[in-house]
Amino acid sequence: MMTFKNILAATVVAAFALPGIAKADGTVEVLHWWTSGGEAKAVGELKKAFEADGGKWVDSPIAGGGGDAAMTALRARVVSGNPPTAVQLKGPGIQEWAAQGALNDVQGVADKEHWDDVLPPVLANIMKYDGKYVAAPVNIHRVDWFWANPQVLAKVGVTEMPTTWDEFNTIADKLKAAGITPLAHGGQPWQDATLFEDVVLGVGGADFFRKALVELDQDALTSDTMIKSFDQLRKLRGYVDDNFSGRDWNLATAMVMRGDAGFQIMGDWAKGEFLAAGKVPGKDFVCAATPGKGFVLNSDSFTFFKVSGADKIEGQKVLASLIMSPSFQETFNLAKGSIPARTDVSLDKFDDCAKKSREDLLTAIKNDTLVPSMAHEMAVSRSVRGEFLDLVTTFFNSDMSSQDAVKDLAAAIQRAQQ
Ligand code: GAL
Secondary structure: OOOHHHHHHHHHHHHHHOOOOOOOOOEEEEEEOOOOHHHHHHHHHHHHHHHHOOOEEEEEEOOOHHHHHHHHHHHHHHHOOOOOOEEEEOHHHHHHHHHOOOEOOOHHHHHHHOHHHHOOHHHHHHHEEOOEEOEEEOEEEEOOEEEEOHHHHHHOOOOOOOOOHHHHHHHHHHHHHOOOEEEOOOEOHHHHHHHHHHHHHHHHHHHHHHHHHHOOOHHHHOOHHHHHHHHHHHHHHOOEOOOOEOOOHHHHHHHHHHOOEEEEEOOOHHHHHHHHOOOOEOOOEEEEEOOOOOEEEEOOEEEEEOOOOHHHHHHHHHHHHHHOOHHHHHHHHHHHOOEEOOOOOOOOOOOHHHHHHHHHHHHHHHHOOEEEOOOOOOOOOHHHHHHHHHHHHHHHOOOOOHHHHHHHHHHHHHHHHO
16 A cells, blocks of 8 residues: 555655655545544544544535535535545546546556456446546445334334335335334435435336436336336335424434334445444344345545645545555445445455345346446436436425326436436
8 A cells, every 4th residue: 555654755855856846744635425423433434544644634524415515515616726635426426527627547556556456347437537547436335225123123023124115015004003103214305316216226126227217218217117116105205204304314314223213215324323323233223125136336435636736646645545455445334334345355344234235236246237326426417316306306295196207207307418
């Protein structure tokens, strides 16, 4: 791994050779949206490791699950000519900023450390622009998970996690009849979209998901399968409590922890939340993939904006190298709820949910059932994603029919592509 020591040595030599060049001290200002209990713990590990290497970390957290507020803040910073050194960014967003010439590449670090050999190709491609790495991935998050409180399920005689949406509905009806909120949910557009995409995977399968939510095929968007997906989303709406509007996702996780609700449907950052609260997997909470036999991929990565100052540019290289180091990938992901982006990091210290995640990931890659998350910015441009979020949220908060939802959605997506 590249450390500050060898970078500093090289810089000191250069500083003597070229009068006027400041000594590098490796500074990064990091813009991210990791502010919940589990998230803050995980990003704290990155800060700690960077500082242990001698770097200076300037923290710029922008609260707001899913990162929509952070992306707005990022645009404002770039427009004002003052981008942060490192930014949590994903999927097509990486490509969009790279295409605008806003990013530095870290190909030198990637070559030296053979990133191509240790990342799944599907992920490596997302990190590259024009054949060069412009982002370093910290993790692989899975979006299609049920999280449940087994003590709550036991109250209605349920000991097995559902494997189909019908089974889920049956359990949810039992919980509701017993006066227990079946589904802890936060009514924010990205959370509604998270439910929606998990439902689409379960109702239509991975090929359908890809056609509708990635390729934006009009036939798929207006199909009976999409109507059925909205029907299931309507069912889920009936399982949330009255106060769901605007609730943050981690507060929904807390409802499951406390036994105030049976389930949450959320990516495995929810596991980071359970763990940060000292909850034990398999005992205090259980996980199961939502139906569909696929894997909805979400990966967090850091990009490096074009900034001036040798110390900042060196900070970027050190951060990229640190992020991809095996020991950091282990520590970070143990806290974050995700699994390492590197496939060569052992999961010995991880729980069964993480082990299932890697096993299912490899199966999904083999069977071509791995799909990128629309809700979490891995699949489509921000403008197209915005249309999905608007429509899904409108549907969730009204009595719009599934037929109308499908018609409006297809039209909105078509407009966004023009
Ligand atoms: C996701 C992100 C995760 C998680 C979540 C909630 O988009 O990839 O790392 O933190 O948002 O904030």
